[in-house]
Amino acid sequence: xxxxxxxxxxxxxxxxxxxxxxxxxxxxxxxxxxxxxxxxxxxxxxxxxxxxxxxxxxxxxxxxxxxxxxxxxxxxxxxxxxxxxxxxxxxxxxxxxxxxxxxxxxxxxxxxxxxxxxxxxxxxxxxxxxxxxxxxxxxxxxxxxxxxxxxxxxxxxxxxxxxxxxxxxxxxxxxxxxxxxxxxxxxxxxxxxxxxxxxxxxxxxxxxxxxxxxxxxxxxxxxxxxxxxxxxxxxxxxxxxxxxxxxxxxxxxxxxxxxxxxxxxxxxxxxxxxxxxxxxxxxxxxxxxxxxxxxxxxxxxxxxxxxxxxxxxxxxxxxxxxxxxxxxxxxxxxxxxxxxxxxxxxxxxxxxxxxxxxxxxxxxxxxxxxxxxxxxxxxxxxxxxxxxxxxxxxxxxxxxxxxxxxxxxxxxxxxxxxxxxxxxxxxxxxxxxxxxxxxxxxxxxxxxxxxxxxxxxxxxxxxxxxxxxxxxxxxxxxxxxxxxxxxxxxxxxxxxxxxxxxxxxxxxxxxxxxxxxxxxxxxxxxxxxxxxxxxxxxxxxxxxxxxxxxxxxxxxxxxxxxxxxxxxxxxxxxxxxxxxxxxxxxxxxxxxxxxxxxxxxxxxxxxxxxxxxxxxxxxxxxxxxxxxxxxxxxxxxxxxxxxxxxxxxxxxxxxxxxxxxxxxxxxxxxxx
Numbered sequence: 001x002x003x004x005x006x007x008x009x010x011x012x013x014x015x016x017x018x019x020x021x022x023x024x025x026x027x028x029x030x031x032x033x034x035x036x037x038x039x040x041x042x043x044x045x046x047x048x049x050x051x052x053x054x055x056x057x058x059x060x061x062x063x064x065x066x067x068x069x070x071x072x073x074x075x076x077x078x079x080x081x082x083x084x085x086x087x088x089x090x091x092x093x094x095x096x097x098x099x100x101x102x103x104x105x106x107x108x109x110x111x112x113x114x115x116x117x118x119x120x121x122x123x124x125x126x127x128x129x130x131x132x133x134x135x136x137x138x139x140x141x142x143x144x145x146x147x148x149x150x151x152x153x154x155x156x157x158x159x160x161x162x163x164x165x166x167x168x169x170x171x172x173x174x175x176x177x178x179x180x181x182x183x184x185x186x187x188x189x190x191x192x193x194x195x196x197x198x199x200x201x202x203x204x205x206x207x208x209x210x211x212x213x214x215x216x217x218x219x220x221x222x223x224x225x226x227x228x229x230x231x232x233x234x235x236x237x238x239x240x241x242x243x244x245x246x247x248x249x250x251x252x253x254x255x256x257x258x259x260x261x262x263x264x265x266x267x268x269x270x271x272x273x274x275x276x277x278x279x280x281x282x283x284x285x286x287x288x289x290x291x292x293x294x295x296x297x298x299x300x301x302x303x304x305x306x307x308x309x310x311x312x313x314x315x316x317x318x319x320x321x322x323x324x325x326x327x328x329x330x331x332x333x334x335x336x337x338x339x340x341x342x343x344x345x346x347x348x349x350x351x352x353x354x355x356x357x358x359x360x361x362x363x364x365x366x367x368x369x370x371x372x373x374x375x376x377x378x379x380x381x382x383x384x385x386x387x388x389x390x391x392x393x394x395x396x397x398x399x400x401x402x403x404x405x406x407x408x409x410x411x412x413x414x415x416x417x418x419x420x421x422x423x424x425x426x427x428x429x430x431x432x433x434x435x436x437x438x439x440x441x442x443x444x445x446x447x448x449x450x451x452x453x454x455x456x457x458x459x460x461x462x463x464x465x466x467x468x469x470x471x472x473x474x475x476x477x478x479x480x481x482x483x484x485x486x487x488x489x490x491x492x493x494x495x496x497x498x499x500x501x502x503x504x505x506x507x508x509x510x511x512x513x514x515x516x517x518x519x520x521x522x523x524x525x526x527x528x529x530x531x532x533x534x535x536x537x538x539x540x541x542x543x544x545x546x547x548x549x550x551x552x553x554x555x556x557x558x559x560x561x562x563x564x565x566x567x568x569x570x571x572x573x574x575x576x577x578x579x580x581x582x583x584x585x586x587x588x589x590x591x592x593x594x595x596x597x598x599x600x601x602x603x604x605x606x607x608x609x610x611x612x613x614x615x616x617x618x619x620x621x622x623x624x625x626x627x628x629x630x631x632x633x634x635x636x637x638x639x640x641x642x643x644x645x646x647x648x649x650x651x652x653x654x655x656x657x658x659x660x661x662x663x664x665x666x667x668x669x670x671x672x
Contacts, residue, residue, distance in 0.1 A: 013039075013124045014112035016072065018104040019085065022092050025168030029072070029100060031128055036161030037070045038150050039124040040143070043115045045078045046091035047419065047464050047482075049345055049363050049401050050137050051119040053288065055095055056265060057140040062099060065147055070165045073101040076110040078118065078550050079450060079464055081482035087505070090527045092170070094179040094203055096226075099167050111553050116651055116666070123147075126154045126161070133667060142571060176217060177529045178203030181242040182262075182348060182467070182508045183522065190246065190258060191274045192218040195514040198259065199524065199531065200241040207241060207261065207272065212514060214522075214531045221272055221279060228266045228286060233277030239265035243348030243405070245358060247373060251351075255373040257282070260358055262346035269338075269346060269360070269371060282338060283371055283378055288364065289342035338376040343369070347403045347466075354411025354428060355381075361402040361415065368394075368402060368415065368426065382426055382437055389420045389446050394437035399424065400447055404467040404479065404508065414476050416465040421450040423468065423478055423489055442476075442489055443496060451547035452483045453496075460496035461547045462487060467508035471536065472519055479506040479523065486521060488540055497540035504528040555653055556660030559614040563663040564588070564599075566606040570629040575636070577644055583628035588621065595619035595655075606668070618656040625651075625668045 013031055021028055031039075042058065044051035062071055073092075077083045082091075083105040092101050104110055113122050114133075121139060123132040123146060132146060154160035172178075181202040188194055191209050196218060201208045206222030220233065227237035243262035252258045257271030257280060268284030334341050344364025352359045352370075359381065360369040367383030382394035383402075390398035402424075404416030415424040422444025428435050443460050451461030465487075467479030475490045477499060486499040486509055504527035512522040512533060520533045566586065570576055577583045582604035590596040599610030606625060630644040638644075651666060 011130045018102040022101040040071045041122040043120040048118045053137045054119045067162045071099040184244045236279035245349040267343045284343040289344040334378045350405035366399045397439035406468045416468040421462045448550040452545040479509040554656040562610040566625040568668040574629040577628040577630045585626040587624040591620045621653040623651045
C-alpha cells in the first residue's frame with residue numbers, strides 16, 4: 001500500500017503542558033495561540049544524535065514556510081542532566097534552535113501525544129487536529145508534501161493565518177569561544193611559534209588556535225559562517241566542527257595537510273594546512289550515511305537503510321541473529337574514492353600509531369571507521385550500525401553514539417560511548433597471523449543505565465561521556481559530560497574514581513605536559529565557553545550518588561493474549577519489495593524473558609499474537625520492525641536499478657499487567 005503520511009482520522013491535539021518555555025520572550029504558549037498555523041511538534045532530547053539530525057532537517061522547512069509553519073520543540077529528557085533547565089537553555093543556544101521549545105521534564109506532553117521514541121514528529125493542522133505522527137529521522141520530503149497540502153486546503157477554507165510566528169531569540173552567552181568541542185596540542189614548529197592548542201570552536205563554526213594562556217587567539221581557521229566551503233582560512237566554512245587530529249610528519253607531507261577535522265553536521269572530514277590556512281574536504285560527500293545494519297537485507301539482497309531513531313529502549317545485549325550476521329559478513333566495501341563515501345556525524349578523530357590510519361568515531365551510525373589520508377581508503381573498523389552495548393568481535397559489536405577516542409601505549413583504542421554512558425576498549429590480537437579487533441566494555445551496562453558511582457568498574461556509572469584521554473600512568477581519564485566531572489578508570493585495579501567535579505558539561509579532556517611541572521589536565525568546559533587546567537590529584541575522590549535508569553511511562557495491558565500490529569505504508573513513489581517473498585519482519589523479545597509465554601522470536605509479517613504471563617507484574621517488550629520498499633509504482637515491476645530502502649524501527653515498551661488493552665498498535669512509517 002502506498003499513501004501519504006497523513007492520518008486517515010481526525011484527532012484533536014492535546015494542550016502543550018510543561019515546566020516552561022524557551023525562545024518565546026518569557027511567554028507561555030497554548031494551542032489557541034498557534035491556531036491558524038501548520039504546527040510541527042518535535043519531541044526531542046539534546047543527547048540524541050537522531051534528534052540533532054532532525055533539527056537540521058527541519059531548518060529548510062521552517063525557512064521556506066516561515067509565515068505559515070510553526071515548529072515547537074517538546075524537550076522530553078532521557079538523562080537526569082537533561083532535565084536541568086539551565087542545561088536545556090544552553091542546548092537550545094548551542095544548536096541554534098530558532099523555534100519555541102517547551103520544557104517537558106515530567107513527560108506530560110510526551111505521554112499526551114503517545115510518543116514512544118526520540119525523535120518523534122507530530123503534525124497538527126491549522127484547526128488543531130493531528131494529521132501525522134512519525135518516528136525517527138529522514139521525513140523532510142514527506143513533511144514538505146504534507147505542509148503544501150495543508151496550506152492549499154486551509155487557505156481555501158479560510159483557516160490559514162499568515163504572519164510571524166511566536167519565536168523570540170534568546171541572548172547569547174558566548175565569548176571568544178562558543179560551546180567548544182574538542183582540543184589538541186600543537187607542538188612547537190606546527191602552527192604558531194611555541195606550544196599552542198587548537199580547539200574546535202563548535203558554536204562559531206570554526207577552529208581557533210590558542211596560546212599557552214588558553215586565552216590569546218593566535219590563528220582562526222574558518223570564516224565563522226555556518227556551511228561547507230573549502231578555501232583559505234578566512235573564507236572556509238565548517239558546520240559544528242568537533243574532533244581534531246594532528247597527523248605524523250611524514251603523513252602530513254604525503255597528504256598535504258596537517259590536521260583532520262570531524263566536521264560533524266557537514267558529514268565530512270576536512271584537512272587543514274596550518275601553514276597556508278587552506279581547508280580541503282578529504283572524505284565524505286555530504287550525504288548523511290544511514291545505518292549499516294540495514295544496508296543489506298538477507299532475503300532481498302541490497303536494500304538501503306531507512307530513517308533511524310533512538311527508541312525508548314533498543315533491546316541492547318541481545319545476540320545477533322543469523323540474518324544480521326550474514327548481512328555483516330557480506331557488507332559492501334566503502335569504495336576507494338573518499339569523496340564519494342557517505343559519513344554520518346563524525347564526532348572525534350584519532351591517529352592510530354598501531355593501525356597507521358585515522359580512526360573516526362562515526363556517532364551518527366554507531367560505528368568506528370578508519371581513514372588512510374595517503375591512499376584515501378575508508379573502511380569500517382568496528383560496529384554493526386545497531387545501537388546498543390554488545391562486546392566481542394569488532395565486526396559484530398554494538399556501539400551507541402561514540403563521541404571520544406584515545407590511544408594507549410599498547411595501541412588499544414579507548415572509546416567514550418556516550419548513549420550507553422560507557423567506556424569501551426578496542427584491542428587488537430593476532431589470529432593465524434591476521435590482526436583482529438576485539439571490543440570490551442570497561443564501564444557501562446546499557447542504553448538506559450547511568451549515574452554517578454565510583455568503585456568497582458562493573459558497578460560504576462557514568463552519564464553521557466564525550467571525551468577520553470590516557471594518563472601518564474596508563475589509567476584513563478573520561479570527560480563525564482552530564483555529571484560535570486572528570487572520572488578515572490584504572491585498568492590495573494578495575495576501579496573508577498573522580499578526578500574533578502563542578503564542571504559545566506566537559507566535552508573533552510587532554511593531558512597537558514607543556515609546563516615545567518607535573519602534567520595537568522586540560523578540560524574543555526563547553527557550557528562555560530572555555531578551556532581550563534586542573535591538577536591530576538594524587539588521591540582521587542570516591543563518589544557514590546547512585547545508579548539510575550531512564551524512566552519511561554508504562555503501558556497497561558492485560559495478561560494472556562496481546563495482539564500486536566505494526567502499521568506500515570510505503571512512501572509515494574515506492575512499493576513493497578516482494579520479489580523474494582514477504583518484505584516485512586518482526587523481532588520480539590522481553591525483559592524479563594518469562595514475561596512472554598509465547599510470541600517471541602523473528603518471523604516475517606507485521607502482525608503477531610503474543611501471550612503475556614499472568615504471574616509477571618511488569619517488564620519491557622523489545623520490538624524491532626522492518627519493511628523493505630523500492631522505487632516504483634504500485635502494481636508495476638521494480639526497475640533493475642531502482643533504489644531500495646530498508647525501514648527499521650526499534651521500540652522498548654514498558655508494560656504493567658492489569659486491566660489494560662489486549663492489543664498494541666505501533667507505526668512504522670516510511671517517508672523519504
